[in-house]
Amino acid sequence: MLKAEFGIPMAISLAQFALESGFGKSDLCLNNLNFGGIKHKGAYVCYESKKAFYLAYAAVFSQCCYEGIDRNNVDAWLVALERCGYAESKAYAKKLKRIIENYHLNTL
Numbered sequence: 001m002l003k004a005e006f007g008i009p010m011a012i013s014l015a016q017f018a019l020e021s022g023f024g025k026s027d028l029c030l031n032n033l034n035f036g037g038i039k040h041k042g043a044y045v046c047y048e049s050k051k052a053f054y055l056a057y058a059a060v061f062s063q064c065c066y067e068g069i070d071r072n073n074v075d076a077w078l079v080a081l082e083r084c085g086y087a088e089s090k091a092y093a094k095k096l097k098r099i100i101e102n103y104h105l106n107t108l
Contacts, residue, residue, distance in 0.1 A: 006058040007071040011105035012081075013057075015096040018103075036060075037087070060086070074106060 020037035021029035028034045032046040036057050039045065047053040065084035070076045078093040086092065100106055 006061065008058065008061055009072065009074050009077060010108045011074050011100045012077045012096070014103075014105050014108070015099040016086075018099050019095055074100065 016037075017035040018024075020026075021035045024030075024035075028037065028044055032044065033050055033053050034045055034047055035050075035053060037044070038053075038056055038060065045056065047056065063084065066080055069080045078097055081087070081096070082090075082093045089095070
């Protein structure tokens with residue numbers, strides 16, 4: 001769904017969801033259906049459905065700082081995530097890359 005409809009590589013989405021949700025075990029994921037650690041005005045957002053989360057997640061990547069990236073290049077996405085400030089951690093892109101490599105997500 002995310003790749004076909006929004007151009008977000010599956011490897012990126014799955015790595016982000018794994019990291020941000022504690023591999024599906026975090027309260028944020030279980031209680032708020034927020035698999036991607038999405039915040040609004042500094043607070044984590046609660047979603048009423050998985051579809052609502054996916055639409056909000058895709059909307060993040062429609063921001064202008066994500067324009068012009070090679071949508072099929074995972075490394076370009078990692079650079080864009082860091083440049084656009086998706087996460088506060090300066091090691092965010094490295095963590096995602098490690099998850100992608102460890103779980104062979106680039107093969108999906």
